[in-house]
């Protein structure tokens with residue numbers, strides 16, 4: 246059996262041993278220690294916390310997991326879904342919370358692009374990362390999970406693109422869990438002024454023993470006039486506990502296209518936060534969720550307009566089978582200074598079973614007076630008349646349902662500009678559709 | 683022997699409510715039948731029952747195609763056997779392109795034994811055929827890229843139904859008020875197109891309140907439905923009589939069926955309130 250050694254329980258001894266085994270700069274150790282303090286001071290969130298009202302984690306036992314240790318034995322890495330037919334600018338793999346390997350194209354390295362293991366690069370490029378890492382787009386104080394992440398993240402990825410460099414080959418990372426492992430991975434992306442890049446990330450499980458614990462965070466800084474396309478596919482197996490804080494700061498005249506696919510995990514509680522900090526920033530977020538069994542996926546999105554003349558467009562679509570459940574809570578926040586904001590948020594849900602349930606809670610908080618903000622949500626069922634219409638044209642019932650579900654997501658596929666992503670997401674969704682009762 | 687679609691003593695209920703009360707009808711491939719009758723008499727119900735809508739339950743009788751019972755088959759199997767219906771109210775399927783929909787449908791109907799996941803008919807071949815058929819219906823090829831019936835005008839939907847008929851080349855086709863919603867020129871074109879698709883290759887059941895669609899498709903038989911029964915069958919002259927004079931004579935001659943019809947329609951008025 247392959248496993249990262251793991252001492253159960255996030256104890257003081259384990260944390261001290263973890264810190265002393267790492268050779269990190271003082272500023273980083275300080276940040277870890279203050280996060281550890283926050284971790285010790287609070288309880289896991291409960292149902293009295295507004296964000297957790299609909300998300301019950303009483304069955305989650307934090308003490309049955311621990312800080313990932315060194316990898317031993319053979320490493321099984323699943324085949325990635327997002328990269329078929331794509332020439333990559335760099336590739337990285339992690340397994341049970343430890344880095345396996347990274348590679349980066351020479352021509353990009355020559356232009357100063359950094360892509361690799363975050364822990365190692367934080368040592369090698371300490372002063373470069375200091376203003377950003379665990380600081381600019383991450384807050385350890387958000388809750389016990391973010392505090393745990395801030396203190397104990399063991400591995401992660403850095404993508405740094407210097408000013409003016411346009412990388413036309415996507416970077417890709419795959420994070421795998423096996424045998425009930427723990428992944429506390431951190432992703433830090435910094436695009437300096439006028440640079441361009443595409444990053445594809447995906448998660449998966451291998452091995453016969455399912456389950457695990459993911460407590461991750463993403464910090465992305467898109468500098469002025471920079472352009473980032475970011476794809477995240479969450480495909481953990483259906484016994485993984487998945488907690489994640491993801492934040493992007495987008496500067497003036499910069500753009501972000503973020504496509505998110507959420508298929509996996511037993512329970513997910515994810516915060517996706519985009520801050521538009523410079524005038525003229527443009528953000529498009531495309532979220533797709535497809536749940537089955539007893540999965541529970543909870544997504545909290547926040548589009549925060551700090552600067553004027555920015556545009557944000559969030560579209561989330563979820564299809565639900567069996568007794569699964571999704572919660573989507575969206576918020577458009579417009580500061581007083583953010584005049585001429587154009588904000589849009591929408592969540593559409595398609596129920597494929599009478600026992601599935603989708604909660605949509607859109608919200609607006611607007612202080613500026615010259616803005617255009619719209620939001621909406623719909624929940625519908627697969628229409629029997631539609632199925633009959635397709636059947637009358639020779640489609641089997643299964644084919645009809647698959648087609649209707651794919652059609653439901655088409656609006657999102659149309660917005661995805663990367664072919665391999667569109668195809669792999671489409672295929673993953675089509676594979677999931679089962680008989681509709 | 684030509685193919686035969688045979689409806690015998692068919693009783694159909696919708697949501698437990700009896701609608702068809704013993705319909706007999708035999709259509710041979712190559713024949714054109716007109717089905718007329720006042721609103722709510724059960725014409726669409728008959729079509730939907732033949733096509734296999736799961737909400738239309740046959741409580742007695744049968745529908746056979748060359749002796750095989752269709753009532754035991756789901757709608758898709760009937761389609762693969764060569765049954766087609768152009769709907770009075772076609773459904774839209776958002777996000778699904780007309781061309782993708784039709785390519786899949788055409789493949790399934792032409793290869794009735796195809797299993798899900800097997801090859802579709804080659805793209806080039808399909809596109810060529812689709813383009814030619816759209817041309818003949820004077821449809822802009824742009825429609826192939828639009829989502830199935832999504833945002834189509836009433837007339838565009840009906841034209842798209844005829845396009846599907848042309849692509850699927852069924853043995854038997856039920857056209858349910860395919861002329862409604864079409865302007866005068868479009869009806870003429872539809873009528874011609876149906877004739878061109880090949881009246882002689884299909885058994886046609888044309889449900890209509892007008893005579894325009896029959897212009898190029900003179901019926902061999904005309905049937906009048908009232909109160910869930912076919913009360914009278916004749917030739918073109920019957921269709922012409924009903925078009926010019928309405929259902930007065932029929933209602934008087936078949937008071938029982940007329941009472942049933944009025945009751946059905948009255949119930950609707952109550953439930954629609």
Ligand SMILES: Nc1ncnc2c1ncn2[C@@H]1O[C@H](COP(=O)(O)OP(=O)(O)OP(=O)(O)O)[C@@H](O)[C@H]1O
Nearest residue numbers: 696701720721722723724725726727728946947950
């Ligand atoms: N899905 C349904 N649910 C409830 N009642 C129905 C349904 N379909 C048909 N009916 C009822 O069955 C009766 C016959 O309807 P049908 O649509 O077959 O009439 P029709 O002859 O096609 O009328 P029209 O000329 O107006 O199209 C009507 O009373 C109608 O309300």
Ligand SMILES: [Mg+2]
Nearest residue numbers: 725726727770
């Ligand atoms: Mg009708």
